[in-house]
Amino acid sequence: MDLLTGFKIFIEKEQLFAPDQSLLLAVSGGLDSVVMAHLFKAAGFRFAIAHCNFQLREAESVRDESFVKTLADVLQVPFHHIRFDTLTYTESKRVSIQVAARELRYEWLEETRTKAGYSFIVTAHHMQDSVETLLMNLSKGTGISGLHGILPAQGKIIRPLLFAQKEDLLAYAQENGISYVEDSSNLTTKYTRNFFRHKVIPVMQEANPGTVPNIAASIARFREAEVLYQQALEKHVRRLVEQKGNMYMVPVLKLQKTIPMQTVAWEIFRKYGCTPPQLPQVLELLDSTSGKIVETATHRIIRDRQWLLITPLVETEAAVIVIEKDRSVVATANGILRLRTVVRKEQTPIPASAAIACLDKASLQYPLLLRRWRQGDYFYPLGMRKKKKLSRFFIDQKLSVPQKENIWVLESSKRVVWIVGLRIDDRFKVTQHTKDQLTIEWEAL
Incomplete structure (x- = not known):
């Protein structure tokens, strides 16, 4: 089967896109992406070409950009391009050059796809790329999802060359007189993928020349096994x-x-x-x-x-945290509430700690609400018959602005029950008539 036929069959089998959809091809100028562009032209699909110049290889980067622009002219398709200050981005985001290039590339491609109305972004990953990904995942440690290699479709990104080996793409270029440019950075082994490409896979092929297609066939089986795995897992999740x-x-x-x-x-x-x-x-x-x-x-x-x-x-960023009657722990970013109900006994002492609230449970109406305090909030401080605004209470307590910003209040039926970690409301205190006592402990983090 020739490459063009296999290309069409793979697209139809994986249902990557409809024939009438317009696509945005990411083209670097290298063998893989240039052959992909020619295949799309030969198949009669509608597409445009997009090229990123990361300005990392000086004259070579300019050469690649010019080459891809000429390719778009030859194929008579729209051309989108951009130049990135990748090194500045790397420093500002504190990421590697590889990560920076990937983030810049896909963000711009998606932005271009959306603005111009293309259906999908198309990349030129092929069979060996997928095998490399599997081996890299295995070396780092992976679950079953790391065994499916590179997927043919993920969101708005599709990869129609995963069926093809690198040697197939090279043969197609030679047979059809297709020129391309070489990226010198692909020859170095300092990048993980290049190390597997130039050092690991060739050694494996010495033992078994069919390493790449054999692993690719396993990847196809792993993808199906992953479906069964997910089905079984969903049953456990629903149960647990x-x-x-x-x-x-x-x-x-x-x-x-x-x-x-x-x-x-x-x-x-x-x-x-x-x-x-x-x-x-x-x-x-x-x-x-x-x-x-x-x-x-x-x-x-x-x-x-x-x-x-x-x-x-x-x-903690939620406007309100709802606390149902049976809830015993509430976690926030700056602390944890632990709630428990006990039968009140007369001789049981009330803890003096402000971080512990002992409340008459019968006086509460559920659900309770935990929220940040607001201007206008008031309560009746324990031991007092007059109400007091929380803002005034905080002044009396000499709280700083950051401290006030982190204050939670517990509310029952629109009444403040407790300024968490500071003072309860007198209306909810434990009395001699209390039968069930709700004890709430605040542990600041």
């Missing part, structure tokens, strides 16, 4: 994860009895910012006491009795 508002609850006992427990736990908690090194810490919560916490980049995972509670760090 319960959502209440912006909080997720995982029953400890059920998770401990799940087989395979570590794999399922990883797939659950990684969605909430958990990294591989943090997973053992999360699993330790299964055997810990209530109140223990593991904090990820985006969430807190809290052991609370028979549950693991997953709460977002951004919860």
Whole structure:
């Protein structure tokens, strides 16, 4: 089968785009992307060419830009181009040159696609690129999702050359007299991908010349296996994860009895910012006491009795956090509330700590609301019969502006119950008639 025929078959098989859609091709000037542009022209598809000049190789970068512009003229298609100050971006964002180039490239391509009305961005990744990605993922450690290599379609990006080997593209260029330019940076092995391309895969091919197509065939099977894996995983997630508002609850006992427990736990908690090194810490919560916490980049995972509670760090940015009657832990970015109900006994002392609120539960109306204080809020300070504005109370307490900005109030039926960590409202205090006492402890972080 010739390359053009295989190209058309792959596009149809993967349903990458409709024949009448217009596409934006990312073309560097190298063999892969230039051959891709010629294939699109030969197949009669509608497309434009886009080129990024990262200004990293001086005269060579200018040469590439000029070459791609000429290619667009020859193929009689629209040409979009841009020049980036990549080094400045690298310094300002504190990222590697590779990361900077990738971020700049895809952001501009998407912006161009949207403004000009193209259906998809098209890149020239081929079979060997996908194999390299798989091997790189394996070397770093990966779950099953790292075994599918480069996908033919992801969002608005499609890759119609994944069926082809590098040697197929080279042969097509030679047979059709297609010229292209060489990027000197592709020859260095200081970049991870180039190391695998020039050092790892050639050694593997010495042992087995069919390494690339054989691994590519395995990638196709891995993609199908991943579908089955996700189907089984979804059943576990439905059984184990319960959502209440912006909080997720995982029953400890059920998770401990799940087989395979570590794999399922990883797939659950990684969605909430958990990294591989943090997973053992999360699993330790299964055997810990209530109140223990593991904090990820985006969430807190809290052991609370028979549950693991997953709460977002951004919860503090919400206008209101709703606290239902059975909720026992509320995590915020600057502290944690722990709530428990006890039967009141006359001899039980009331803690003197301002970080602990002891309230008459019967006087409360649920749900309680936890929110930032607002101008105009008032309460009746414990031991006083007159109301006082919170702003005045804060002045009396000599709180700084940053301290005031971090104040939470607990509210019941539009009445302030507690200025968290400072003073409760006299109307909700424990009395001799109190039967059930709600004790709330504030742990500042």
